[in-house]
Amino acid sequence: MNKVIFDNECLFCENIKNRFKRLDLFNLFLWVPSDEFLKSSSIHYSVTSKMIKSSMVVITSENRVLLEFDGCRYIITRIPYFYPILILLYIPYLSSYAGNKIYKRIAKNRMCYVR
Numbered sequence: 001m002n003k004v005i006f007d008n009e010c011l012f013c014e015n016i017k018n019r020f021k022r023l024d025l026f027n028l029f030l031w032v033p034s035d036e037f038l039k040s041s042s043i044h045y046s047v048t049s050k051m052i053k054s055s056m057v058v059i060t061s062e063n064r065v066l067l068e069f070d071g072c073r074y075i076i077t078r079i080p081y082f083y084p085i086l087i088l089l090y091i092p093y094l095s096s097y098a099g100n101k102i103y104k105r106i107a108k109n110r111m112c113y114v115r
Contacts, residue, residue: 001030004075005047005057008033012110013056023079054107068107069099 004020007013017031034052047057047065058071066074073089076082089095 002028002061002074002078003030003032003059004071005032005034005037005052005059007053007056008035010110016056020075020079023081025080026078028078029075055103069096069103072103073099 004017006017020029021031034049037047037052038049047059051057051067055067056071058066058074060066060074076089077086089099
């Protein structure tokens with residue numbers, strides 16, 4: 001099963017998680033709060049708290065770690081509601097460049113409020 005580690009201290013991240021979780025018709029993703037993941041004894045692939053605070057981390061069923069745009073694209077490609085726009089996510093060079101720029105801008109400007 002694919003694991004998605006998200007910053008559970010950020011309301012924006014919680015909202016995004018809730019929306020993706022509702023759209024995940026096949027339950028392909030296990031959503032793991034950052035606190036729970038960091039406390040677990042099996043910390044994988046040198047995923048740090050800094051990585052989790054700055055990005056959604058996806059650990060695929062093939063044990064690959066995906067961050068930022070690549071992680072979001074991986075999730076979106078497995079949710080049927082997004083199928084009509086998938087081609088836009090795979091335009092060579094342009095999609096990765098633009099996707100990473102957009103992702104970083106949103107991540108930088110998100111208003112994360114500690115509860």
